Amino acid sequence: MNLRISLQSMVNTSVYYEQQQTTALTHLQAEASSGNRILTPDDDPLGSVAVINYNSQDANFNTDLANINTATDTLNVGVSTLQNVNNILTQAKQLAIEGTNSGNDANSLSSLGDQVNALLQQLVTAANTQNNGQYIFGGTKSSTPPFVTDASGNVNYVGGTDRASVPVGSSQAVDTFYTGSEVFQPPSAGSQNAFQVLAGLRDDLLNTQNLSSPDQMQALSNSLGPLSTVSDNVLRVAGQQSASLQNLSGLQSQLQSVQLQTKQLSGNIQSADMASVVTELQAQQNLLQATLDTTAKMFSQSLLDFIK
Amino acid sequence: MSALSIGVSALQVSQQLIDLTGQNIANANTPGYHRQVASLAGIETGNNTGSGVTILSIDRQRNDLLDTAVLNNTYEAQNVSTQLNALQQVEAYIAPGAGGIDSLLSNFFNQVQTLAASPADQAQRSVVVNTASNLADTLNSTSNQLLTMNENLNQTGADLVDNINNDAQQIASLNSQIETATASGQKPNDLLDQRDQVISNLSQLIDVRVIPTNLNQVTVMSAGAPIVAGTQSLNLQYQVGANDQAVLVRADKSSEGLVVTGGQAAGLLQVRNGDLSQVSSQLDTLTAALVQGVDEAQATGIALTGPLTSASGSRGVSGPTVPLSQAGLAFPPTAGTLAISVTQTTGANAGTRTLYQVPIDPTTMSLNDVATAISAVPNLTASVNPASNTLQVTAANGYAFDFAGQIPSAPTNVQGNPGNIAFQVSGSYTGTTNDTYTFKVSGSGTVGVTAGLTLQAFDGNNDLLGSFNIGQGYQAGTVLSAVNGVTASVGAGTLAGTESFQVPVTANPDTGNLLTGLGLNTLFTGSSAATLGIRSDLLAHPELLSGSRNGDTGDGSNFTKIANLQNAQTLANGTQSVGQYFAATVGDVGVRVQDLTNQQTAQQTLGQQLSSQQQSVSGVDTNEELTNLLQYQRSFQMASEYINVVNQTLTTLMGIIPVSSTG
Numbered sequence: 018m019n020l021r022i023s024l025q026s027m028v029n030t031s032v033y034y035e036q037q038q039t040t041a042l043t044h045l046q047a048e049a050s051s052g053n054r055i056l057t058p059d060d061d062p063l064g065s066v067a068v069i070n071y072n073s074q075d076a077n078f079n080t081d082l083a084n085i086n087t088a089t090d091t092l093n094v095g096v097s098t099l100q101n102v103n104n105i106l107t108q109a110k111q112l113a114i115e116g117t118n119s120g121n122d123a124n125s126l127s128s129l130g131d132q133v134n135a136l137l138q139q140l141v142t143a144a145n146t147q148n149n150g151q152y153i154f155g156g157t158k159s160s161t162p163p164f165v166t167d168a169s170g171n172v173n174y175v176g177g178t179d180r181a182s183v184p185v186g187s188s189q190a191v192d193t194f195y196t197g198s199e200v201f202q203p204p205s206a207g208s209q210n211a212f213q214v215l216a217g218l219r220d221d222l223l224n225t226q227n228l229s230s231p232d233q234m235q236a237l238s239n240s241l242g243p244l245s246t247v248s249d250n251v252l253r254v255a256g257q258q259s260a261s262l263q264n265l266s267g268l269q270s271q272l273q274s275v276q277l278q279t280k281q282l283s284g285n286i287q288s289a290d291m292a293s294v295v296t297e298l299q300a301q302q303n304l305l306q307a308t309l310d311t312t313a314k315m316f317s318q319s320l321l322d323f324i325k
Numbered sequence: 326m327s328a329l330s331i332g333v334s335a336l337q338v339s340q341q342l343i344d345l346t347g348q349n350i351a352n353a354n355t356p357g358y359h360r361q362v363a364s365l366a367g368i369e370t371g372n373n374t375g376s377g378v379t380i381l382s383i384d385r386q387r388n389d390l391l392d393t394a395v396l397n398n399t400y401e402a403q404n405v406s407t408q409l410n411a412l413q414q415v416e417a418y419i420a421p422g423a424g425g426i427d428s429l430l431s432n433f434f435n436q437v438q439t440l441a442a443s444p445a446d447q448a449q450r451s452v453v454v455n456t457a458s459n460l461a462d463t464l465n466s467t468s469n470q471l472l473t474m475n476e477n478l479n480q481t482g483a484d485l486v487d488n489i490n491n492d493a494q495q496i497a498s499l500n501s502q503i504e505t506a507t508a509s510g511q512k513p514n515d516l517l518d519q520r521d522q523v524i525s526n527l528s529q530l531i532d533v534r535v536i537p538t539n540l541n542q543v544t545v546m547s548a549g550a551p552i553v554a555g556t557q558s559l560n561l562q563y564q565v566g567a568n569d570q571a572v573l574v575r576a577d578k579s580s581e582g583l584v585v586t587g588g589q590a591a592g593l594l595q596v597r598n599g600d601l602s603q604v605s606s607q608l609d610t611l612t613a614a615l616v617q618g619v620d621e622a623q624a625t626g627i628a629l630t631g632p633l634t635s636a637s638g639s640r641g642v643s644g645p646t647v648p649l650s651q652a653g654l655a656f657p658p659t660a661g662t663l664a665i666s667v668t669q670t671t672g673a674n675a676g677t678r679t680l681y682q683v684p685i686d687p688t689t690m691s692l693n694d695v696a697t698a699i700s701a702v703p704n705l706t707a708s709v710n711p712a713s714n715t716l717q718v719t720a721a722n723g724y725a726f727d728f729a730g731q732i733p734s735a736p737t738n739v740q741g742n743p744g745n746i747a748f749q750v751s752g753s754y755t756g757t758t759n760d761t762y763t764f765k766v767s768g769s770g771t772v773g774v775t776a777g778l779t780l781q782a783f784d785g786n787n788d789l790l791g792s793f794n795i796g797q798g799y800q801a802g803t804v805l806s807a808v809n810g811v812t813a814s815v816g817a818g819t820l821a822g823t824e825s826f827q828v829p830v831t832a833n834p835d836t837g838n839l840l841t842g843l844g845l846n847t848l849f850t851g852s853s854a855a856t857l858g859i860r861s862d863l864l865a866h867p868e869l870l871s872g873s874r875n876g877d878t879g880d881g882s883n884f885t886k887i888a889n890l891q892n893a894q895t896l897a898n899g900t901q902s903v904g905q906y907f908a909a910t911v912g913d914v915g916v917r918v919q920d921l922t923n924q925q926t927a928q929q930t931l932g933q934q935l936s937s938q939q940q941s942v943s944g945v946d947t948n949e950e951l952t953n954l955l956q957y958q959r960s961f962q963m964a965s966e967y968i969n970v971v972n973q974t975l976t977t978l979m980g981i982i983p984v985s986s987t988g
Binding site for chain 2: 181
């Protein structure tokens with residue numbers, strides 16, 4: 018217990034406590050104004066590291082979700098285009114069946130042939146569908162039309178051999194631009210592609226090879242099989258793309274829910290508990306006031322006041 | 326009469342005491358002042374009643390233990406607060422959040438991932454190049470801030486040592502004056518106070534141990550060196566060694582570094598040699614990991630504009646004839662093979678692509694040797710730029726090259742093919758190792774006709790990978806099913822059963838990381854946080870970013886590969902990605918600051934206590950002094966009254982003795 022208090026030690030004590038309290042007040046004020054508990058990493062080093070990593074994950078999720086949107090967009094266009102292609106092929110099949118009906122003369126067959134030709138052009142257009150300026154059935158060669166018609170009227174695939182994919186998560190990617198060859202050419206060996214089948218049907222209806230009537234009918238009914246094969250393949254691919262879409266939708270929900278959790282975890286560490294900050298602020302202010310008050314009182318009295 | 330002399334002594338002593346009180350009051354606020362107290366004693370002359378009062382000595386009130394404790398606390402506290410201030414600055418330089426290195430890193434990888442979804446988008450390519458540029462700039466500026474701080478600390482250290490030397494010289498000179506005064510019997514209180522004050526100042530700069538010696542002198546030991554011994558002082562010097570470590574040394578023994586344990590000097594040395602150099606090297610480690618991953622991916626991909634017609638390296642060697650492993654490269658390559666594809670771009674055979682394997686052995690090959698080896702590839706020329714000692718690769722007119730390692734457009738090593746059957750290969754290899762596949766015909770006959778004709782695929786270990794029907798049911802020229810992404814087709818004709826051909830399949834076209842080492846077709850230039858930059862032609866031509874691995878413009882798989890590097894844990898012995906490593910660096914500095922803050926608080930509390938105790942012994946309590954003043958004033962009055970009384974008795978005495986009469 019110190020029995021002598023010099024003027025200097027009174028001053029030092031007052032100044033020391035007043036500085037402590039002001040420092041604490043300033044920090045609390047910064048917490049209250051920013052809403053953050055962690056103003057500099059030293060406020061909570063482990064928490065600070067966790068927050069940095071959470072923020073990084075959060076930014077990743079945003080990118081993943083944006084890419085999921087891009088992929089979903091493209092696949093939606095793909096699925097609807099393939100449904101359209103299926104319609105075209107179904108119509109062709111009906112025309113083929115109509116062609117096999119007895120009671121058709123050359124003219125009516127010819128007009129059926131013209132309709133099939135129109136369907137063929139529609140098919141080429143559908144195969145060259147674009148989404149945002151990119152051809153969706155050209156694989157990775159997506160900036161030029163994947164199907165071109167040559168001088169003799171044959172439709173050839175000049176697109177890429179690999180599918181293009183979009184990354185939607187760390188080490189997760191979804192195929193968006195399928196290759197025209199897998200869509201329009203069924204995989205069984207020796208099968209024709211959809212364009213060849215339609216062209217063949219058209220030529221049979223127009224009887225470009227000048228077949229006899231029974232041969233022509235035979236050719237027409239022979240085209241039904243390939244038409245089914247081709248449209249089955251298209252449906253199979255559409256199914257794959259639909260399944261991808263479902264996966265993407267599920268992935269999106271999952272990512273959104275994990276992102277929300279991450280934000281909550283980050284917020285728990287980072288956010289200031291406003292109620293306790295305000296309470297502490299008040300307490301510190303009271304302390305500061307008490308310190309200043311007692312300092313004033315201590316210095317207000319000295320022997321000099323009493324010596325006459 | 327002794328009565329008067331008693332009174333006079335009382336007056337004199339009272340007056341001196343009043344002076345002493347005045348001295349204490351005047352110096353109540355002087356830093357380092359120890360209040361002085363007179364010790365009085367009665368004068369003894371053998372007489373029964375004594376002869377008055379005298380002042381034996383005037384002593385400074387002090388406690389040695391307390392004073393030593395205060396000095397220790399001072400230099401320990403200064404050590405901590407110097408480190409704390411410096412580290413708070415470092416903490417601010419690497420602060421996380423918007424604009425911080427963590428968010429710029431994250432942003433770069435995310436923009437690349439977005440680009441992977443639409444790799445031909447020129448606007449997004451520009452965005453990627455710009456974010457990479459921002460990241461490089463920020464790493465540069467943070468590194469520079471740390472470097473500047475390093476230089477400032479050097480300057481501060483030199484100034485600090487000058488101050489230490491001045492203080493030591495002052496103490497030595499005070500020692501001399503004090504010795505002289507003490508030897509002649511005086512008590513030089515003011516000089517002693519002055520010396521104490523200089524020692525107190527010195528204790529802020531460096532650790533001190535004060536050893537009293539003869540005649541009120543002191544020896545001062547700092548960092549184990551006797552910087553003051555009697556009237557001699559020893560100078561210290563601040564030196565920076567060859568390994569950029571700073572030390573304090575004695576001027577007379579400048580090869581031995583001193584161990585400084587306190588004061589601002591200790592704090593400065595700890596920060597400069599320890600924390601600052603650690604954070605700088607952590608930033609460099611982060612940069613190196615970033616560059617090595619991204620550059621290798623960028624170099625082994627294909628740009629939007631297709632294969633290159635020329636490439637200039639950005640990372641030079643120390644000399645073109647020195648083996649690469651000793652040529653001063655920041656990312657020295659290891660022994661491996663570089664796969665170069667050369668594509669013909671004009672003429673009848675445009676599109677023909679050939680794969681060449683160039684073996685690289687950095688322990689025996691210099692840059693000149695590498696240039697020679699690459700020049701041996703048909704239609705390629707490689708040369709060394711003598712000004713920068715970098716490699717330059719150029720394709721002949723009508724040709725272009727890339728390092729993506731795609732399978733060549735025609736099979737290699739076609740053997741036993743008397744019928745000149747057209748064998749073709751295509752596709753993109755999806756395997757993970759470099760290999761050579763061999764395709765062999767089994768059976769003989771006509772393609773597409775003879776039953777049982779098969780084409781078999783073998784890997785480099787002669788393991789069967791697949792067996793394909795090329796006989797009845799196969800249409801000549803059709804592409805067969807893929808083996809790890811590689812497809813083959815067999816043209817029409819008659820097979821003898823002896824035919825075979827090969828396809829080199831490459832997962833890693835640059836197994837020794839030569840391209841990153843020499844900076845060929847990379848994204849970044851430089852290798853440390855201070856030197857990191859972006860290849861200059863990329864800023865103007867973002868289409869040169871390599872997004873594709875199969876050469877098509879819609880292929881963003883190489884960007885996907887770069888984006889996935891964000892989570893590749895290549896640092897801290899395979900436990901941290903670049904982002905996590907940076908977060909850990911921030912955390913480490915935060916822990917240091919938190920720790921130092923706590924130490925500082927503890928020391929301030931202790932310092933406060935010690936100071937109060939010291940003041941209680943040595944400080945001036947003005948109320949006490951004023952009370953003493955009253956007391957001494959009364960003594961003076963009483964002594965004066967006593968003299969008056971004595972004088973009156975003498976006068977009375979004189980009055981009894983008649984003055985001489987004339988009779």
